[in-house]
Amino acid sequence: MPEIDFLKDLVIVLGAAIVVVTALRRAGVPSIAGFILTGALVGPTALGLVDDTHQVEVLAEIGIVLLLFGIGLELSLDRLRRFWRAVLLGGGIQVTLTVACTAVVANWFGLAPGPAIFLGCVVAISSTAVVLRGLSTRGELEAPHGRLAVGMLVFQDLCVVPMILAVPILAGGGGTVQEILLAAGTALAILVGVLVAARYLVPRLLAFVARTRQRDIFILAVFLVCFGIAWALSLAGISLALGAFLAGLVVAGSEFRHQAMSDLIPAREVFASLFFVSVGMLLDVSDVLQHLASTVGLLGIILAGKFAIILGTALILRMPLRVGILSAATLCQIGEFSFVLLNTASGTGLLGATLSHNLLTAIILSMLLTPVGATLAPKLALSAARVPWLNRVLDAEPPGVDVHEPHSGHVIIGGYGLTGREVCRAVRDTGVPSIVVDVNADNVRVAKAAGNRAVLGDITQQEVLKTLGCKDARLVVISINDARATELAVGAIRKIAPDLTIIARAWYDIDKDSLYAAGATEVITAENTASGVIVQSMITALHSAKTET
Structure with missing residues (x-):
């Protein structure tokens, strides 16, 4: 029976995750990396304990929606307004520089301008799920590097829609600039309309349900808001994950934020874990070993280049060197929304089969290494901080103190x-x-x-x-x-x-x-x-x- 096979796969995934993550946690490996490794081990290309990954991917999609909804609950629109500088300036500079630098390098290696720009779009997107889960777990969402990272992620995710709309032009397969601008304008109008409506309707809906004093109905209402707003925004071409994040921001501005969070956490943790497992299942272990040199080379170029660009962006914003290093280590991977871009471009010939395959592997490995890199980043930042000339050359911490003003007994x-x-x-x-x-x-x-x-x-x-x-x-x-x-x-x-x-x-x-x-x-x-x-x-x-x- 298909239902029994599905339950068997789910039991295998959950059991393996408990064993692998627990063992790796004892070795100091973050849990997200453990879940990704679990997926790689039990998936069809390694031990083959789970052959059909479709059902797990469906649950994983629910998981990323709940994960991003929960992160939105922790932030709220009012708090996000304080990140405007990180969103507009930080995100704008980072995405522009990443796309431009990647396109130049790719073109130098022989890639045509259209595919080179598309490759830059793929590389520019970081993993919202991995980064926000890590920042939330470590309690760093409100830290300076956490605010900068969140701001950049929001801008990146908003850029996914125009990037998808630009695929036909980059592939040379049709679509005029006017058509793309019209589609982008329509998507923006839907986005604004849904958020404005949700801002006024959601608190009233939750207040109406809360007056019943029935916890089960309130939980259903929270899930309705989460998936309903995510689905409505998906009609504008916005990903379900970003839609859920925006839905969480809306609910976070109401008095029901804390109750919604407490009701959501158990389901969110289970389904979000399945998302990271499903990412690991995409990894073809034998293929990685077969093309190890080219994959590692591509991964190294992406991580180093993106690290340098994000660090440079932080310094342009006059952030301290330590904040820049922590932000760069947090965001230097490629994210899950890049899968969407690659799927959109499949069949257009934008990227060759070999490059697409190596890039997919590099994306997964970059997500796997991110939690480990985030753990080591504070040590790297501390080492850099001990080099006085580096701080002076970068002018990263301008104290702005009048040295002639007396400082004593203060x-x-x-x-x-x-x-x-x-x-x-x-x-x-x-x-x-x-x-x-x-x-x-x-x-x-x-x-x-x-x-x-x-x-x-x-x-x-x-x-x-x-x-x-x-x-x-x-x-x-x-x-x-x-x-x-x-x-x-x-x-x-x-x-x-x-x-x-x-x-x-x-x-x-x-x-x-x-x-x-x-x-x-x-x-x-x-x-x-x-x-x-x-x-x-x-x-x-x-x-x-x-x-x-």
């Missing part, structure tokens, strides 16, 4: 988020001078507008700390969202001022030991603070109830 505040703003207000009330340092130019402008002395700079860099007068400061408060960057900042401060008081903010208690080991005087965790507030509120409520009785 408070240095790293990060101007919600915590940083409260700290600034409290320090100003005491009359003690302070200075804010942040890698986000928008935060620096907001801090200055509020009457604070603020500069653009990376607090993990000793050159910046010395310019800020760290050695003569009264204390330093670090309230940035990147746990690893906080640890690096503490270590850099401690090398300059061994006796300086350092108060560091972290999200989780698990980060306290590493921060204390780096030299922090005191570590305040959001997790511990929240639990203390909850306990205090509970005790107050119990005392009030006891008094009333």
